[in-house]
Amino acid sequence: xxxxxxxxxxxxxxxxxxxxxxxxxxxxxxxxxxxxxxxxxxxxxxxxxxxxxxxxxxxxxxxxxxxxxxxxxxxxxxxxxxxxxxxxxxxxxxxxxxxxxxxxxxxxxxxxxxxxxxxxxxxxxxxxxxxxxxxxxxxxxxxxxxxxxxxxxxxxxxxxxxxxxxxxxxxxxxxxxxxxxxxxxxxxxxxxxxxxxxxxxxxxxxxxxxxxxxxxxxxxxxxxxxxxxxxxxxxxxxxxxxxxxxxxxxxxxxxxxxxxxxxxxxxxxxxxxxxxxxxxxxxxxxxxxxxxxxxxxxxxxxxxxxxxxxxxxxxxxxxxxxxxxxxxxxxxxxxxxxxxxxxxxxxxxxxxxxxxxxxxxxxxxxxxxxxxxxxxxxxxxxxxxxxxxxxxxxxxxxxxxxxxxxxxxxxxxxxxxxxxxxxxxxxxxxxxxxxxxxxxxxxxxxxxxxxxxxxxxxxxxxxxxxxxxxxxxxxxxxxxxxxxxxxxxxxxxxxxxxxxxxxxxxxxxx
Amino acid sequence: xxxxxxxxxxxxxxxxxxxxxxxxxxxxxxxxxxxxxxxxxxxxxxxxxxxxxxxxxxxxxxxxxxxxxxxxxxxxxxxxxxxxxxxxxxxxxxxxxxxxxxxxxxxxxxxxxxxxxxxxxxxxxxxxxxxxxxxxxxxxxxxxxxxxxxxxxxxxxxxxxxxxxxxxxxxxxxxxxxxxxxxxxxxxxxxxxxxxxxxxxxxxxxxxxxxxxxxxxxxxxxxxxxxxxxxxxxxxxxxxxxxxxxxxxxxxxxxxxxxxxxxxxxxxxxxxxxxxxxxxxxxxxxxxxxxxxxxxxxxxxxxxxxxxxxxxxxxxxxxxxxxxxxxxxxxxxxx
Numbered sequence: 001x002x003x004x005x006x007x008x009x010x011x012x013x014x015x016x017x018x019x020x021x022x023x024x025x026x027x028x029x030x031x032x033x034x035x036x037x038x039x040x041x042x043x044x045x046x047x048x049x050x051x052x053x054x055x056x057x058x059x060x061x062x063x064x065x066x067x068x069x070x071x072x073x074x075x076x077x078x079x080x081x082x083x084x085x086x087x088x089x090x091x092x093x094x095x096x097x098x099x100x101x102x103x104x105x106x107x108x109x110x111x112x113x114x115x116x117x118x119x120x121x122x123x124x125x126x127x128x129x130x131x132x133x134x135x136x137x138x139x140x141x142x143x144x145x146x147x148x149x150x151x152x153x154x155x156x157x158x159x160x161x162x163x164x165x166x167x168x169x170x171x172x173x174x175x176x177x178x179x180x181x182x183x184x185x186x187x188x189x190x191x192x193x194x195x196x197x198x199x200x201x202x203x204x205x206x207x208x209x210x211x212x213x214x215x216x217x218x219x220x221x222x223x224x225x226x227x228x229x230x231x232x233x234x235x236x237x238x239x240x241x242x243x244x245x246x247x248x249x250x251x252x253x254x255x256x257x258x259x260x261x262x263x264x265x266x267x268x269x270x271x272x273x274x275x276x277x278x279x280x281x282x283x284x285x286x287x288x289x290x291x292x293x294x295x296x297x298x299x300x301x302x303x304x305x306x307x308x309x310x311x312x313x314x315x316x317x318x319x320x321x322x323x324x325x326x327x328x329x330x331x332x333x334x335x336x337x338x339x340x341x342x343x344x345x346x347x348x349x350x351x352x353x354x355x356x357x358x359x360x361x362x363x364x365x366x367x368x369x370x371x372x373x374x375x376x377x378x379x380x381x382x383x384x385x386x387x388x389x390x391x392x393x394x395x396x397x398x399x400x401x402x403x404x405x406x407x408x409x410x411x412x413x414x415x416x417x418x419x420x421x422x423x424x425x426x427x428x429x430x431x432x433x434x435x436x437x438x439x440x441x442x443x444x445x446x447x448x449x450x451x452x453x454x455x456x457x458x459x460x461x462x463x464x465x466x467x468x469x470x471x472x473x474x475x476x477x478x479x480x481x482x483x484x485x486x487x488x489x490x491x492x493x494x495x496x497x498x499x500x501x502x503x504x505x506x507x508x509x510x
Numbered sequence: 511x512x513x514x515x516x517x518x519x520x521x522x523x524x525x526x527x528x529x530x531x532x533x534x535x536x537x538x539x540x541x542x543x544x545x546x547x548x549x550x551x552x553x554x555x556x557x558x559x560x561x562x563x564x565x566x567x568x569x570x571x572x573x574x575x576x577x578x579x580x581x582x583x584x585x586x587x588x589x590x591x592x593x594x595x596x597x598x599x600x601x602x603x604x605x606x607x608x609x610x611x612x613x614x615x616x617x618x619x620x621x622x623x624x625x626x627x628x629x630x631x632x633x634x635x636x637x638x639x640x641x642x643x644x645x646x647x648x649x650x651x652x653x654x655x656x657x658x659x660x661x662x663x664x665x666x667x668x669x670x671x672x673x674x675x676x677x678x679x680x681x682x683x684x685x686x687x688x689x690x691x692x693x694x695x696x697x698x699x700x701x702x703x704x705x706x707x708x709x710x711x712x713x714x715x716x717x718x719x720x721x722x723x724x725x726x727x728x729x730x731x732x733x734x735x736x737x738x739x740x741x742x743x744x745x746x747x748x749x750x751x752x753x754x755x756x757x758x759x760x761x762x763x764x765x766x767x768x769x770x771x772x773x774x775x776x777x778x779x780x781x782x783x784x785x786x787x788x789x790x791x792x793x794x795x796x797x798x799x800x801x802x803x804x805x806x807x808x809x810x811x812x813x814x815x816x817x818x819x820x821x822x823x824x825x826x827x828x829x830x831x832x833x834x835x836x837x838x839x840x841x842x843x844x845x
Contacts, residue, residue, distance in 0.1 A: 361712070
């Protein structure tokens with residue numbers, strides 16, 4: 001690490017430098033003694049597991065928070081940002097994970113936001129925004145309200161805003177999480193353009209492949225400390241994972257699914273979806289799911305893959321007229337509320353665990369036990385603490401949940417452990433069909449193989465499993481059969497031996 | 511950053527525990543007030559005055575138990591005071607027209623529960639906002655009572671000593687309102703902290719979308735919750751009628767319902783939902799009761815009392831924000 005630093009030091013002066021930076025929250029080091037440099041016109045990837053301190057470090061650089069100890073230099077001058085506004089004036093801009101646009105305002109108004117004069121003419125800001133968007137090659141109408149835009153376009157608006165504010169340093173926090181592969185290609189081209197025009201970029205991402213592809217240098221954080229800073233060309237995925245995870249061992253090295261031949265043959269048909277239609281999102285979707293089988297559903301965002309899962313599990317309702325039929329063990333079903341689905345044994349594991357996955361004020365035990373209580377066999381008037389403990393002990397052990405302090409609320413756990421609790425919450429209800437929606441989104445690298453292993457194990461136990469995922473290697477690794485959704489239909493059905501990333505992508509786009 | 515607590519979770523655990531108990535802060539403040547008033551305010555210290563104090567907060571306390579519970583579940587019930595006054599006005603109107611007292615009381619209990627079930631059903635099944643549904647229901651209840659008998663005050667008949675007992679009677683030297691309040695609090699505590707519907711209620715308040723996906727029967731639960739609030743309003747009405755010997759319908763139009771909400775928030779039941787305990791509500795009640803009692807002894811006019819009440823509410827909100835800061839940084843924790 002020191003070698004790289006000295007090398008870069010006499011090349012040119014860094015635009016941002018953190019020396020021995022520590023940030024302490026409630027006596028806990030969020031980051032400690034971190035050294036970080038950002039050179040002009042470089043893309044610097046910042047990786048690490050959830051809770052490693054990436055967000056904290058980037059917030060320090062963006063001026064949202066101040067360091068407890070250490071020095072923060074901008075162009076070689078010590079700074080002490082008092083607010084994001086001052087950082088913005090200095091040309092530092094952060095594009096947040098959850099977009100920070102005002103949904104009811106138009107694109108142009110959002111770009112102008114914060115720079116308004118006392119009196120504004122819509123026409124003028126619309127023209128300005130139009131010029132800006134065109135110069136960036138973004139095809140967005142400046143008078144559209146942001147609420148009507150998809151995630152990818154919102155991100156473009158954020159980037160346009162950063163450029164409009166003459167940002168010299170842009171921090172991207174998980175920018176590709178909601179982009180389709182095609183959009184990612186465009187996005188990377190944009191990053192390269194920005195870089196060539198002299199903008200320095202900090203790129204925070206879970207997707208290691210992307211970081212390796214786009215960045216010039218990579219810094220890895222672990223438990224709030226810098227463990228590695230190297231030129232990207234000297235790095236590969238395995239080295240990165242090793243640095244991120246440290247001495248802890250992964251249960252399964254690399255990808256799972258090497259024992260494909262040992263998988264049991266599929267059993268009886270459990271669920272069949274026939275011509276299901278819901279508004280514009282799902283149109284005539286048909287497929288079947290069998291016992292002992294993992295069905296992967298791939299497809300772009302907006303292809304109807306999440307919607308069909310929600311329809312099956314009763315969270316959303318399909319059209320009443322010409323809505324198609326869904327049969328569960330041969331019996332037609334139409335649920336009004338998810339409770340009916342969980343009662344029948346259909347579990348849906350949400351893609352957004354924070355929004356509708358767990359109860360943040362409760363600890364692991366309570367979260368798991370609540371799901372049990374919500375079932376008919378689990379129901380009782382007064383709950384039993386002993387039973388709760390026993391149940392939680394079993395699932396903590398089975399899913400390998402790192403519950404260091406059982407009294408901590410679930411919000412204090414890492415993404416991977418939260419996801420495992422959400423999975424446990426569903427499995428505790430003993431479902432016969434389990435639908436996973438993005439099972440490893442925002443999950444630390446170490447926990448991903450463990451979750452994949454659990455998915456395989458469920459199929460081995462005779463359950464019918466559906467895995468919806470944007471991450472193709474994941475779909476390929478866990479599925480026996482891969483379906484591709486596009487514009488509300490299933491357009492392809494591959495056995496896993498035949499499927500490749502290229503074939504799936506081709507089916508999803510063309 | 512909350513997720514980092516795993517690194518040294520024990521150190522933070524201590525702090526975390528201290529942080530979440532706003533009701534303990536309230537109890538401590540109440541203690542400080544009690545001690546200082548006892549020392550500096552003549553006529554404050556004494557068993558009799560303490561009984562008066564508790565007596566005076568019983569009605570408010572019973573109403574707050576219902577309000578606190580419904581706020582924990584992310585709901586609100588503005589019709590509570592209307593149900594309290596309305597259902598007991600109906601009893602007195604019926605008795606006046608010659609119905610027997612037990613039958614009238616039974617009818618009013620059915621009426622209160624029906625109103626609660628109705629509000630709950632509209633909120634649960636039509637998914638209308640609780641704030642407006644219960645506000646509208648309170649006008650409807652008020653209107654029904656006036657339509658039955660256009661009188662602002664209804665008096666308890668002289669021979670209804672049984673009713674009087676619940677307000678002015680004593681059991682083993684303890685006034686009945688205190689006994690009723692304490693039993694309601696105890697039952698509420700058991701319900702919230704031990705029973706499964708209580709856990710469901712917290713789950714609903716914490717994250718209704720997650721609760722729905724988990725398969726918690728939210729709709730029946732919501733109806734049940736609003737029926738409990740109505741039942742508590744009815745019990746509060748029983749104490750009120752017994753104490754004052756009359757039902758003044760003007761209370762429906764007074765800001766009394768906001769006193770109830772004040773107590774609930776003061777005790778630490780967060781408007782966010784899913785946070786708070788029965789103890790929080792009781793602590794809020796004790797604090798307000800102590801304060802109002804002292805102000806009455808000091809002969810402070812009601813205008814000044816209103817100013818103090820409003821300031822205390824503001825102070826409570828400021829303290830709440832100080833203890834649980836809700837800025838961007840904390841909101842983003844754990845992702």
